[in-house]
Amino acid sequence: MDSLVVAGLLIVLLGLSYQTGWSRSRALATTAGVKIHSRPQYHGALLAIWTLVPALIILGAWAWVGPGITHDFIVSQIPADTLANLDQVGLNTTISRISAIASGYGVAGEIQPFEQAGGNALRSFQLISFLLVIGAAALAGGAALFYARGRISARLRARNTVERIINLVLLACSAVAILTTVGIVASLVTEAFRFFTFINPLHFFFGTVWAPNNAPTGSNYGSYGLLPLLAGTLMITAIAMLVAVPVGLMAAIYLSQYAHRRLRAVAKPIIEILAGIPTIVFGFFALVTVGPFLRDTGRLVGLSINATSALTAGVVMGIMIIPFVSSLSDDILNQVPRSLRDGAYGLGATKSETIRNVMLPAALPGIVGAFLLAVSRAIGETMIVVLAAGNSPVLRGNPFEPVATITVSIVNQLTGDTDFTGPQSLVGFALGLTLFVITLCLNVFALFIVRRFREQYE
Structure with a gap:
C-alpha cells in the first residue's frame, strides 16, 4: 500500500x-x-x-x-x-x-x-x-x-468529549510504556529461570570461572561463574567514575559560578556534544588512540599496560560520561536558592568558600543522585568495552590487564546461530536480568535522593 x-x-x-x-x-x-x-x-x-x-x-x-x-x-x-x-x-x-x-x-x-x-x-x-x-x-x-x-x-459538549478521548490516548501511551517494561522483565525472568534449570544458581552467582562450553557433550555445559564478569564491570565503572566525576563536577562548578554568560553559552553545548557521539566511535577511539597511548606511556614509566584493558575502557567511558555528570550537576547547582549564596557573601565568605561550604553541601543530595545515574549509565555500556576491554573473563584486580564485562558476555553468547535451548544462549538472559536488577537499584536510589533534594529546596 x-x-x-x-x-x-x-x-x-x-x-x-x-x-x-x-x-x-x-x-x-x-x-x-x-x-x-x-x-x-x-x-x-x-x-x-x-x-x-x-x-x-x-x-x-x-x-x-x-x-x-x-x-x-x-x-x-x-x-x-x-x-x-x-x-x-x-x-x-x-x-x-x-x-x-x-x-x-x-x-x-x-x-x-x-x-x-x-x-x-x-x-x-x-x-x-x-x-x-x-x-x-x-x-x-x-x-x-x-x-x-x-x-x-x-x-x-465537544470539549468534554475531546478531553476524555485525549486522556484515554495518554493513558494508552503510558500503558504501552509500562507493558513494554513488564514484557521485557517477564521475558528475562522466564528465560533466566530456564537457564537455572541447567546451571545451579549458586554456581552462577558465586562462581569464579567463566568458561562456557559451546559444544557440550551430555551435561558438561562448562562453567558459568558471574564473579569475573561482575568484577570487570565494576572495575571499569569505577575507573570511568574516577575520570568523569572530578572533571564533570569541576566543569559544572565553573560554568555555573565562574564562567561569563557568553562563555557558558558556548562551552556548555560544546561539552554536551560528547553526549551525542555514538558509543561505537568512542570504542574505536579507545582501540586505536587511547589504548596505544596508555601502553606507550606505561612503558616510559616502567608499567606493563595492555592496549586493551580495563584502564583503556574506563578512561574512554569516563570521557563519554563527562557531559552527563556536568549537565546534571550544573542544573542542580543552579537550583540551590540564591538566598543561601547571598547570605554567605553577606557574612564575608569568598566565592570559593561559598562554593565549598554552602553550595556543594546544599546541592550534595542532587549531585550524589547524578553520580548514581552516571554509574548506572556506565554499567550498561556495551560498545566501548567490546572494543577496548580485551574480553578476558578472568577474575583479576589489575586494571592494566584485559577484563570481560557482563554486557560483553551477553553480546558473545547471543551472537551467531542460537537456538535458545541450552545454557550457552540462555545465560544471556540471566546476565541481562542481573544487569537490570543492578541498574534498577541504582536508579531507584538516585531518584530517591533527587526527590528528597527537591522536596527540601523547592
Missing part, C-alpha cells in the same frame, strides 16, 4: 473534518446568535476524531489481514503440479520471485511462464485491492463526517 497516498487521504480527511466542525460551530454562534458550550476548535477536533477513526479502522484491518490474503493469492497462481513438488524453502523462493516480478524490480535467472503470469496477476490484484481499501476508507470517513456534522449543536 502506497504510504504517501494513505497519508494524503488522512490529511485531507483531517483538514476537511476539522474545518467543517470549526465553521459549523462558528455559524451557530454568529448566525443563530446562541451561546455554544464549547469553543469552535473543540468541535473541529471532535469532528476530526469521528472522521479519522473509521478510516483508520479500515486501513488497520487491511494492514492486518492483507499480507495473508496476498500470500494466498500468490499461492493460487502457482500451478498445482509445480506446487506439489515444492518444499517450504522452494515455496518461499517462488513467492519472493513472483512478488519481485510484480514490483517491477525483476529477478535473477530465467523467468518461468507461470511466474510471469503470477507477477502480472499479483500486480493487478494489488492495484485493485489498494483502490478498494482507499475507497472504503474514504467512504467511511466521509459518512462519519456527514453523520458527525449533523450532531453539532449549541449544547454539544
Whole structure:
C-alpha cells in the first residue's frame, strides 16, 4: 500500500473534518446568535476524531489481514503440479520471485511462464485491492463526517468529549510504556529461570570461572561463574567514575559560578556534544588512540599496560560520561536558592568558600543522585568495552590487564546461530536480568535522593 497516498487521504480527511466542525460551530454562534458550550476548535477536533477513526479502522484491518490474503493469492497462481513438488524453502523462493516480478524490480535467472503470469496477476490484484481499501476508507470517513456534522449543536459538549478521548490516548501511551517494561522483565525472568534449570544458581552467582562450553557433550555445559564478569564491570565503572566525576563536577562548578554568560553559552553545548557521539566511535577511539597511548606511556614509566584493558575502557567511558555528570550537576547547582549564596557573601565568605561550604553541601543530595545515574549509565555500556576491554573473563584486580564485562558476555553468547535451548544462549538472559536488577537499584536510589533534594529546596 502506497504510504504517501494513505497519508494524503488522512490529511485531507483531517483538514476537511476539522474545518467543517470549526465553521459549523462558528455559524451557530454568529448566525443563530446562541451561546455554544464549547469553543469552535473543540468541535473541529471532535469532528476530526469521528472522521479519522473509521478510516483508520479500515486501513488497520487491511494492514492486518492483507499480507495473508496476498500470500494466498500468490499461492493460487502457482500451478498445482509445480506446487506439489515444492518444499517450504522452494515455496518461499517462488513467492519472493513472483512478488519481485510484480514490483517491477525483476529477478535473477530465467523467468518461468507461470511466474510471469503470477507477477502480472499479483500486480493487478494489488492495484485493485489498494483502490478498494482507499475507497472504503474514504467512504467511511466521509459518512462519519456527514453523520458527525449533523450532531453539532449549541449544547454539544465537544470539549468534554475531546478531553476524555485525549486522556484515554495518554493513558494508552503510558500503558504501552509500562507493558513494554513488564514484557521485557517477564521475558528475562522466564528465560533466566530456564537457564537455572541447567546451571545451579549458586554456581552462577558465586562462581569464579567463566568458561562456557559451546559444544557440550551430555551435561558438561562448562562453567558459568558471574564473579569475573561482575568484577570487570565494576572495575571499569569505577575507573570511568574516577575520570568523569572530578572533571564533570569541576566543569559544572565553573560554568555555573565562574564562567561569563557568553562563555557558558558556548562551552556548555560544546561539552554536551560528547553526549551525542555514538558509543561505537568512542570504542574505536579507545582501540586505536587511547589504548596505544596508555601502553606507550606505561612503558616510559616502567608499567606493563595492555592496549586493551580495563584502564583503556574506563578512561574512554569516563570521557563519554563527562557531559552527563556536568549537565546534571550544573542544573542542580543552579537550583540551590540564591538566598543561601547571598547570605554567605553577606557574612564575608569568598566565592570559593561559598562554593565549598554552602553550595556543594546544599546541592550534595542532587549531585550524589547524578553520580548514581552516571554509574548506572556506565554499567550498561556495551560498545566501548567490546572494543577496548580485551574480553578476558578472568577474575583479576589489575586494571592494566584485559577484563570481560557482563554486557560483553551477553553480546558473545547471543551472537551467531542460537537456538535458545541450552545454557550457552540462555545465560544471556540471566546476565541481562542481573544487569537490570543492578541498574534498577541504582536508579531507584538516585531518584530517591533527587526527590528528597527537591522536596527540601523547592
